[in-house]
Amino acid sequence: MSASGYESALSRITGVRGVRGAMLVSVSDGLVVAEQLMEGIKGAAVAALAASLATRLGRAMEAGGVGGGVFWHLQAERGALLVVPARAGLLVVAVADPGVNAGLVRLELLRAAESVA
Amino acid sequence: MTARAVEGWTLEPLTAFVQEAGARLVLLMTPAGQVLAQSGFTRAVDVMSAAALGAAIYASTTEIARQLGEPPFAGLAHQGERHGIFLAAVATDRGPVVVLAVYDLEVTSIGLVQLFFEQLAADLKSASPKGGEASQVLAADFERELSDSLNSLFGR
Secondary structure (H helix, E strand, C coil): CCHHHHHHHHHHHHCCCCEEEEEEEECCCCCEEEEEECCCCCHHHHHHHHHHHHHHHHHHHHHCCCCCCCCEEEECCCCEEEEEECCCCEEEEEEECCCCCHHHHHHHHHHHHHHCC | CCEEECCHHHHHHHHHHHHHHCEEEEEEECCCCCEEEEECCCCHHHHHHHHHHHHHHHHHHHHHHHHCCCCCCCEEEEECCCEEEEEEEEEECCEEEEEEEEEECCCCCHHHHHHHHHHHHHHHHHHCCCCCCCCCCCHHHHHHHHHHHHHHHHCC
8 A cells, every 4th residue: 555545544543533643553563554643642652552452462372372463542541542353463553532432443543554555 | 671880970871871772782881991880791701792792883973974074973773673783972071971772663763762862861960070081991900990891780
């Protein structure tokens, strides 16, 4: 997929009301592949920590015999992190307001995950 | 994992970096290869080799940048099959400090190492004594200085 393809995949996620940013992250190295973030969100930090969390959660899920994760929603006091693993070792990550429509964001994350090679 | 320092002000930032970034081996040194602190090394000969090689890589990349008319590179990362290497420099009141970190790809990632390197850089800047740059080791004193440093780093 081209850089513009990544951008359009992320645009659909950031188009959801309450989403502050979306990014594609490489799981193995924790680096940002593409991002669309509001000012003030530390993309590199989110990428590194989300990738680390994905690796550890993946191990926990495998150890628990429940297979790989397909969607996580981490709710915090002032926002939420929503993540869908994609092919090619990528994560699709959304940073959102606490009251975001998580179902709609999940749908867009899954669409973006399908569209990235 | 035990961290040891020749220059005490580097110890706390180094310890925090090792814990946060999950780095396996870390060396803080001057651009000339004088070791300021280390974490994870068990043999003096490995510290000496790593310091010499790290300083040489830093010097080479700095010269390449100079020839390209660029400021020195912010960092250099190399990913192997099982381990990664990260090399970068921090400007402090005691002069530049070169950081060489070796990390296990099963444990951490270049993203995390880079992320916590930013914190290490800030911590080293604020912890460095304000008394100017460290004096360079003269050739005549080199062997004694090296021996003293290794004794400090390995608690002999």
